[in-house]
Amino acid sequence: MADKLHFSLVSPAKELFSGEVDHVIAPGTEGEFGVLVNHAPFMTTLKNGVVRVLDGDTTKMRLFVRGGFADITPAGLTILAEEAVDLGSTDVAKVTEDLEAAKAKLLEQGKDGPHVSALQAQVDYLSDLKAALVN
Template sequence: MATLHFELVTPEKLVRSDEVYMVVVPGTEGDFGVLAGHAPLMATVRDGELVVYASENNVSARIRVEGGFAEVTPEGLTVLAERAETLA
């Protein structure tokens, strides 16, 4: 199984840096999923829930994000959020 390098960053700190299966991002144009090998992309992030999958059917984290940007590169996915809070 190919993994995706994922980083979530706020102005205060690096919130998360992991190798994951998939991340679903709340984009302003709609939610979108990012897997390893995704085409390069830049998108704005709306307030909502970012969902991190450790494997195909295993959600490892739900994180409330507020605003920001998402960038997909050959190296992985980086989300720069104004605020981020891990949900229980």
């Protein structure tokens, strides 16, 4: 059996995945990157996007992260995400409903509202999540 990469993805709410895989592709702020077993150590920030977990050439899991950090060490890859969801168990209709509600709140606030930046970040996140779900 070939060596496997130990990968774990953790959000403040819970650990979404921990196990041995062949390859992980993640959305770094400097661009998408892949990690295999025995990868050189480094740490980077993540942008909103899809983390793909592969066994062989098959995508085993797709997880959507809202920012965070990736830490590659000799022990493996750990992703600490600000927020993360498993795309395989996420309902596009619910995300669409949440997106429309966030857009409505943003419109209510106006340009000078006290929560505009937080609401805009939520709209951006939900838009990115919805795009990942339909692709």
